[in-house]
Amino acid sequence: MQETLIDVVAAAIVDDLDHPTRLLAARRSAPAALAGRWEFPGGKVEPGEGHLAALHRELDEELGVTVAVGDELPGPDDGGWAITSKHRMRVWFARLQDGAPEPLEDHDELRWLTAAELDDVPWLDGDIQIVEALAEHLSPR
Numbered sequence: 001m002q003e004t005l006i007d008v009v010a011a012a013i014v015d016d017l018d019h020p021t022r023l024l025a026a027r028r029s030a031p032a033a034l035a036g037r038w039e040f041p042g043g044k045v046e047p048g049e050g051h052l053a054a055l056h057r058e059l060d061e062e063l064g065v066t067v068a069v070g071d072e073l074p075g076p077d078d079g080g081w082a083i084t085s086k087h088r089m090r091v092w093f094a095r096l097q098d099g100a101p102e103p104l105e106d107h108d109e110l111r112w113l114t115a116a117e118l119d120d121v122p123w124l125d126g127d128i129q130i131v132e133a134l135a136e137h138l139s140p141r
């Protein structure tokens with residue numbers, strides 16, 4: 001029997017929505033099994049919550065920022081990305097609107113990566129396919 005997948009939302013925060021050249025990656029600090037791996041800031045959608053409302057809430061909690069949300073980066077799994085056997089993640093481009101991002105919760109380091117630097121960090125396994133798709137959207141500087 002197929003169990004329902006848990007909905008996760010995340011942001012590909014870029015320096016510019018029209019001409020992105022850098023992506024903000026976040027290093028997880030917890031849980032232990034995921035600590036040290038890099039990901040897109042975001043998290044689980046709460047019951048009754050809209051996807052974009054969840055995205056704004058997670059970015060406020062995790063990074064202390066508000067963002068302007070751009071296009072979605074559609075994936076092959078019902079429009080999202082099967083990041084684990086239990087989670088499906090939807091990803092939107094976003095740019096910072098208010099606040100300077102800090103690793104307030106769940107992360108211990110943030111890094112802006114150019115297209116050439118995307119492979120410099122150990123992404124979570126499920127994110128590798130997303131990073132590959134994203135690389136095509138980042139322009140060389």
Ligand SMILES: Nc1nc2c([nH]c(=O)n2[C@H]2C[C@H](O)[C@@H](COP(=O)(O)OP(=O)(O)OP(=O)(O)O)O2)c(=O)[nH]1
Pocket residue numbers: 008009010034038039040041042043044045083084087089106124125126127
């Ligand atoms: N946020 C996020 N989670 C990801 C990514 N890639 C990936 O495999 N995951 C996994 C890790 C977790 O198993 C799950 C999302 O959980 P989370 O821990 O970020 O969600 P949350 O902030 O709502 O966490 P919690 O307080 O409910 O534990 O998806 C990613 O790029 N961003």
